[in-house]
Amino acid sequence: MAVQMDQVLSCLAEQRPIFHSEADFQHGLAWQFRCMNPDSSIRLETRPFRGVRLDLLVHVDGVRIAIELKYLLAGFNGVVAGEKYELPSQAAQDISRHDVVKDVVRLERLVAEGWADVGWSVTLTNDSGYWRPGRKLDPIDASFRLHEGRLLSGTLGWAAHAGSGTTHKRDLPLALTGTYECLWRDYSTVTDARGREAAFRYLCLAVAGTEGEQAVDSRTNATVAEADPRLGLLLAGANAREEILEAAKMLAAHAHDGTFTLTEIIAEIRRRGSRYAEGTVRTHVVSRMCVNAPDHHATVYADLERVGPARYRLVG
Template sequence: MSAPGPLDLPAVLSALAEQRPVFHSEADFQHALAWAIRERHPNMKVRLEYAVTLDGKRGHVDIRLDDADGPKVVELKYWTRELDLIVDDEEYRLREHGREPLARYDLWRDIARIERLIDDKLVGGGHIVALTNVQGYWNAGRPGTIDEGLRIHEGHVVHGSLSLSPKAKPGTTKGREKPIELRGSYVTRWRPYSQPAEVPGGEFRYLLLDVGAGLRAS
């Protein structure tokens, strides 16, 4: 068996969008993306829910793979607004995800975690893929919100210490009180994924962040 080439996630996602323009859940997205990676890179080892340990704490990453550059991890996010539609005779009923501030915090926390995995030489690189039909993620939004420092809108540059605003209610930030410390520098660029319906919420875009590149840019 020949060695696997480098992972080409944009090409994988472009091909996946042709077959699966929408998903029922994050788990559905995870399994479909892993299958699409194997289809494009048949010699690549791909694992789901791979166990990792940091600071003595056991956890898991969504996808772990081995490409030409060594082991990599991919963490996924699938944020939706309510939408009912039928695609290729399959019915989808997407629920309202809501709580955008917490979702942004969790994304950057995953980035910091992948940075640590790279620093500890447990993996050679990693990516975050966030897929959504919620325009509030790729649009700038109004100032003064509790997650202003965690924004991921188009073209935003993110680095350093990130946290939810002290103005946030304690119940809102439970489990997310600790600031996130990023070593890398990241520019958030959104790409079109699909538009399975000409209705509000019918357009999907994705954010792809390369953690290794972010660390090299810092």
């Protein structure tokens, strides 16, 4: 079953339009993934690196999805679907924006080093200050702003006049490999105890690919070629796809039924001395180049068809 984060969150919103905490949101999203993909494997709070905890690691349809979550709150007091909710006003939006970008940097590392094939940063909030442009002329967190239409790229850091209380343990610049467009989506609308409506919206930033190649969901982020022409060349010119196709053709020619496995593709790519990491090859085979794989990318190719567990054949 194809995994689309928008679809997962839309289904989740029908059951859980609001959460008590980030941990509640984490558990709810994991449960929704499992309901929609019964054969998936889901782990919470894994530790891929020392000192790093990943909110969710989902294995579904041969794809490893790393997910980082943020639940950023304005105050809310009310009863929703018969359940009482008392949400605090968290404030500190500048720090929270920084931490969202830090999540993306972390996901880029996880994907680049082969711990995951796809990464998702998911931010859910009822605080409109995150999706609306601020009014301050020179905010200390200008680099980390997440308002609608904002492009995140390059090395981001605090403004020079940021205080040490804000930047404590967050003083190092954050370097993004990819370019990400902030496009907010409606999640739910709930009514508080005074009869006022509160809108929840979410932001998804997608990460995939390695060695500077940034693949993004067409409904969530800007396309690579538009965001960065240098990265667009990787998609349009000689790349991992061409090397994988050459290896696949050779393997298919020597197989009695014309099929081959992901392991055989990786081994052949290595034998040929390819510069591409295993994570890149895996992502291309199981997702980008496969016609019946989960749809994660803006740019996909109908090159391969999955005919069994980790087994493929050429299309056409």
